Amino acid sequence: MADARTRLRRPSTGILVLASALGAWLAIPDPSKGAGLLWIGGARALYTSPALAFATAAFFAFPLSFFGFYLASNALQHDLRTRMAAVVVATPIRNAEYLLGKLAGNAGLLIAATFGFMMAAMAMQAVRGEGPLQPLTFLAQYALILSPCVAWVAAMALVVECAPGISGRLGDALYFFVWSFTVALGVEPWRKAGAQISWFGRCIDYTGLGFIFGEVQRITGTSEFAIGDSGNPVTKPPITFPGLDFTPEAMATRAMGFLVPALLFPLALALFRRFDPASTKSPRGGGRRSLSAILAALARPLGRPPLAVLDRLSPDAALTFRARPPLVLLAAASAVLGLTLPIESVRENLLPAVFAVLSAALADVATRERQAGFATIVFAAPRRRDGFAAWKLATAALVALLFAGVPTARLLITDPKAGVSALVGVLFLAATAVALGIATGTPKTFMGLSLALWYLAMNAKGHTPALDYGGWWAMATPLVQAGWAAATVLATVASFAAHRARLAREG
Amino acid sequence: MLRIEAVSKAFRGGKYGVRDLSFEARPGVLGLLGPNGAGKTTFMQMIATVTRPTAGRILFDGVDVVKDPEAIRRRLGYLPQDFGVYDNLTAFELLDYVARLKGVRSRARVNEMLQMVNLHTVANRPLGSFSGGMRQRLGIAQALVSDPDLVIVDEPTAGLDPEERVRFRNVLSDISGRRLVILSTHIVSDVESIAGEIAVVREGRLLASGPPEALLRAAEGSAWEAVVSSAELERQRAELTVSGMVRRADGVHLRLVAKERPLPQAAPVGPDLEDAYLYLMQSQSPSRAAVVA
Numbered sequence: 001m002a003d004a005r006t007r008l009r010r011p012s013t014g015i016l017v018l019a020s021a022l023g024a025w026l027a028i029p030d031p032s033k034g035a036g037l038l039w040i041g042g043a044r045a046l047y048t049s050p051a052l053a054f055a056t057a058a059f060f061a062f063p064l065s066f067f068g069f070y071l072a073s074n075a076l077q078h079d080l081r082t083r084m085a086a087v088v089v090a091t092p093i094r095n096a097e098y099l100l101g102k103l104a105g106n107a108g109l110l111i112a113a114t115f116g117f118m119m120a121a122m123a124m125q126a127v128r129g130e131g132p133l134q135p136l137t138f139l140a141q142y143a144l145i146l147s148p149c150v151a152w153v154a155a156m157a158l159v160v161e162c163a164p165g166i167s168g169r170l171g172d173a174l175y176f177f178v179w180s181f182t183v184a185l186g187v188e189p190w191r192k193a194g195a196q197i198s199w200f201g202r203c204i205d206y207t208g209l210g211f212i213f214g215e216v217q218r219i220t221g222t223s224e225f226a227i228g229d230s231g232n233p234v235t236k237p238p239i240t241f242p243g244l245d246f247t248p249e250a251m252a253t254r255a256m257g258f259l260v261p262a263l264l265f266p267l268a269l270a271l272f273r274r275f276d277p278a279s280t281k282s283p284r285g286g287g288r289r290s291l292s293a294i295l296a297a298l299a300r301p302l303g304r305p306p307l308a309v310l311d312r313l314s315p316d317a318a319l320t321f322r323a324r325p326p327l328v329l330l331a332a333a334s335a336v337l338g339l340t341l342p343i344e345s346v347r348e349n350l351l352p353a354v355f356a357v358l359s360a361a362l363a364d365v366a367t368r369e370r371q372a373g374f375a376t377i378v379f380a381a382p383r384r385r386d387g388f389a390a391w392k393l394a395t396a397a398l399v400a401l402l403f404a405g406v407p408t409a410r411l412l413i414t415d416p417k418a419g420v421s422a423l424v425g426v427l428f429l430a431a432t433a434v435a436l437g438i439a440t441g442t443p444k445t446f447m448g449l450s451l452a453l454w455y456l457a458m459n460a461k462g463h464t465p466a467l468d469y470g471g472w473w474a475m476a477t478p479l480v481q482a483g484w485a486a487a488t489v490l491a492t493v494a495s496f497a498a499h500r501a502r503l504a505r506e507g
Numbered sequence: 508m509l510r511i512e513a514v515s516k517a518f519r520g521g522k523y524g525v526r527d528l529s530f531e532a533r534p535g536v537l538g539l540l541g542p543n544g545a546g547k548t549t550f551m552q553m554i555a556t557v558t559r560p561t562a563g564r565i566l567f568d569g570v571d572v573v574k575d576p577e578a579i580r581r582r583l584g585y586l587p588q589d590f591g592v593y594d595n596l597t598a599f600e601l602l603d604y605v606a607r608l609k610g611v612r613s614r615a616r617v618n619e620m621l622q623m624v625n626l627h628t629v630a631n632r633p634l635g636s637f638s639g640g641m642r643q644r645l646g647i648a649q650a651l652v653s654d655p656d657l658v659i660v661d662e663p664t665a666g667l668d669p670e671e672r673v674r675f676r677n678v679l680s681d682i683s684g685r686r687l688v689i690l691s692t693h694i695v696s697d698v699e700s701i702a703g704e705i706a707v708v709r710e711g712r713l714l715a716s717g718p719p720e721a722l723l724r725a726a727e728g729s730a731w732e733a734v735v736s737s738a739e740l741e742r743q744r745a746e747l748t749v750s751g752m753v754r755r756a757d758g759v760h761l762r763l764v765a766k767e768r769p770l771p772q773a774a775p776v777g778p779d780l781e782d783a784y785l786y787l788m789q790s791q792s793p794s795r796a797a798v799v800a
Binding site: 296311312315316318319322323324368372373374376377378379380381382383384385386506507 | 516518552555556557558559576577580581583585586587589590591592593594595596600603604605607608609610612649
């Protein structure tokens, strides 16, 4: 209860609910202009409660399962940062009780976001609907489709935080790949049309996509359905979609989606060390021998010579690598591959990989001082308090160019159009990392959003030029490039504004 | 060297962290004493340019630090009350980083600082493995690495064991010389042996300032010792200001602070700095500061 209360009282939760509501407003286009949200067999489904509830819930599964992790996975870290962890663990509370509370807090946050989205969807039906508003129908469809998703994300966030060695940035990055993989698995792409979702699929299908495909086909007799406005001309009259059924089989299928989260909880319990410093600190120093610590120990000696040079240019950029020595190896690998790979491979394979790494490497450039409790010392140093935003923008740009500079430079020479896109994309990431870091105080916001953008761009494969922000597909037009450049400038200005606002708040 | 002119810091809701504070400080150690919530940290943050005063001036060698904060930052070493470190950096790496932020590029200087605070043997250990005392020592090292003219240390001995506290005080005393060291604490013994000047604050205002001897002279006749029974103890503690208490075979020996004889059996003793501090807390109104000379 205390955890849920703490989370729900935070201003960021209110912002989250509002953002979800805004998402619903943007997701439901105006049917009077021929647009639609749900298309079945080429026909637009009327905006009735069952159709809107179904479509918006199915749509929300993606942002909920992706962004929801980054929003929820802060529960244990928050207790550590506020030093409440030491107080809590000295009480009689059992580990299971404590973690259940955190799990409930995670779920509560996600349910609040879902509720905000649902309320906005209902409001949109009131504005653009084509049938009576049925709130209970919304509740039922959302519960059926999204409750395993909430359970999965809440449990995953808990497990990653409890797991030594992967809690933190590494866990955030790993989740992205786990999410990409499991979303695809849940749909069972190998399943033949008309075939039932397998037992395995039911357990892993937390987004409900696999379930939805099967149910829509069963209810409507067609496998041709889409959510979102295709922009294609409307050729068939609209239809009425009755929504998903609550047959025993449907409910049993979705209930199986709770199995993996249920198994994740005992895993979290087994991994949780109750904040025991002995499990995090070695008396002889060197930290726990987690994977990240081992990698850091291996990379540290190799990084010393180049970092000694970087120190003279930018101690803060050097700090980025010093705090995570494996980044030195990754930057070096990027430079070597940037020079040796065929240019098409540089563009289509190396640059996307570099952009993914930058999502992690840049995320805490503007937040690490505050998160480490070091900000006061830094602000007392010359030129740091008032010049913080400029300093961090320079650091982020330098770090980004150290990773992407060689492949980008090579692309600028051999394929200037793609090279310009790559350069703009790199600087966009740098500026956005700083702006979001200063504004939100956490690296997770930038990391989640940049990985989401990366995912969209990778899946678009250049078919949507506007998403070719990194020049990977050489499809961005000059207008698109100008748009991303403008976004970079906007993020840069936002960095200064956010820092000024923060200083004004803190006096 | 440092002149504070009617400095105030008002927060939202009309609360004041510091109100109309004025005094001057010269090179040496200035001890800033006061209870929790007195405004010591707010005051130090203003001098360190971490926060701005809402009224008044702070002049360091004639330069207004509010108008030109960079002027003091170039000559400042600051150890805040509560600070964190980057756990996965080594002591050397963190100190080197801070040194570079302050424009110091000499690695020899970094090593010298680590030697001074006795961390040279663990210079390559990650900070995540450091004890609280070790972190505090690293904190003073980072404050001194740029050879500052003004050193501000906010509650530096909190959490240190007795040996480390003595070592800390010795370091501060050694470095004071031509520098101004402002040491804020609510532990009187921290300043007793090293401060040349003491300023006592309460509720954001200056209660008194002057050399320790002057504070002691002002408290002359206010310290008493008396023996009471265990049965009387709770009542006496509720009614009187007790600066010390020792249980012995013949009863509880109390050290008391009062303007007049507090108990028939009380005998006058020479006050120490703790007695003088308590005497000030008891007798001075925050609106009327005493400059004790």
